[in-house]
Amino acid sequence: MDEQKVKFSIVVSGAPYGSQSASTAYQFCASALLAGHEISGVFFYQEGVLNASQLVSPATDEINLPDFWAALAVQYNFPLEVCVSASLRRGVVDPQEAQQLSLEQFNLKAPFVLSGLGQLAELSARCDRLVQF
Amino acid sequence: MILHTVKSSPFQTLALHNCLNLLAEADTLLLIEDAVIACCVEHNNYQRLQKLSQQGRLMVLSADLEARAVNNNIGKTCSYPDFVNLVIKHKSQLSW
Amino acid sequence: MTEKKVGIINRCLPHGSAQGRESLDLTLAMSAFNESLSLFFINDGVYQLLDGHSPEETLQKHYQPLFKMLEMYDVENIYVCEASLKQRSLSSKMLLIDVTLLDKQGLQQKFALQDQLLSF
Secondary structure, rough: OOOOOOEEEEEEEOOOOOOHHHHHHHHHHHHHHHOOEEEEEEEEEEEHHHEEOOOOOOOOOOOOHHHHHHHHHHEEEEEOEEEEEHHHHOOOOOOHHHHHHOOOOOEEEEOOOOOOHHHHHHHHHOOOEEEOO | OOOEEEOOOOOOOHHHHHHHHHHOOEEEEEEEEHHHHHHHHOOOHHHHHHHHHOOOOEEEEEEHHHOOOOOOOOEEEOOHHHHHHHHHHOOEEEOO | OOOEEEEEOOOOOOOOOHHHHHHHHHHHHHHHOOOOEEEEEOOOHHHHHHOOOOHHHHHOOOOOHHHHHHOOOOEEEEEEHHHHHHHHHOOHHHOOOOOOOOOOHHHHHHHHHOOOOOOO
């Protein structure tokens, strides 16, 4: 399998700041893509859902991981799926959920999308390797 | 054939210890993030790591060594592209 | 294409973190799409199944009854590390659901069969 293109699905469980694991996941994805492999999708779960908040605002000389994810996903055209139940519990909300829950605000960053755990099953089914961070 | 990734220091958690208890003969161990220091200094599980290192089954992510200003005494250093290839070479990955 | 064998490994105590609950949520959801799931409880994860959780005063959700749903969802491969139980003076009789006890070799063999592993 070394020589051929491999499809990866990635599970990100760590927040964009406070622990390293989401950064490690990003570096892994960037390296895999640079080597010509494919990312079927990244599934953000647990604290990982915070990567999808458009309110993440680090100092200007620091890495903005949500921006990095968004740029990589657009460049290589893969989905950033965010577990909806894990997101709502942690205050990451899209316009549709905000309306349904009568919340005044929403903060999901594009092109992240809220999706169910079924989407993880889908990513699991259509990849060659699943990697968890 | 599993690629085990451990990310916490052996002085902080039992993740490395618990991983080593279930590491099978066909498996490889990759130390990332804080876990890289397990290759740099002696601890309760150091001898088990030395043995893995001699068998060529111990890898350590070089970016995480450099970030922490430490050098590995055992294990083979690897880059992110190597990490990607390690995942490809193994059937599955298990994050500890 | 044959269905991927997915192993879900539980390593944490309940209630101090959401690991156990989010692992169970994931398991129940994935079981609708994948009939080849295996559940493992190792290290402190064995406490997830210790019958009689009562977390109300900790402001944590009492999710333990949901483990009983696993059978209804046809998740039948449920394995518990025998050594982890013994180390904590627990026995399989004290657990909420029926499980298969495995020793180190047994766990290694089952882990090796999985195409994908998720740990919590």
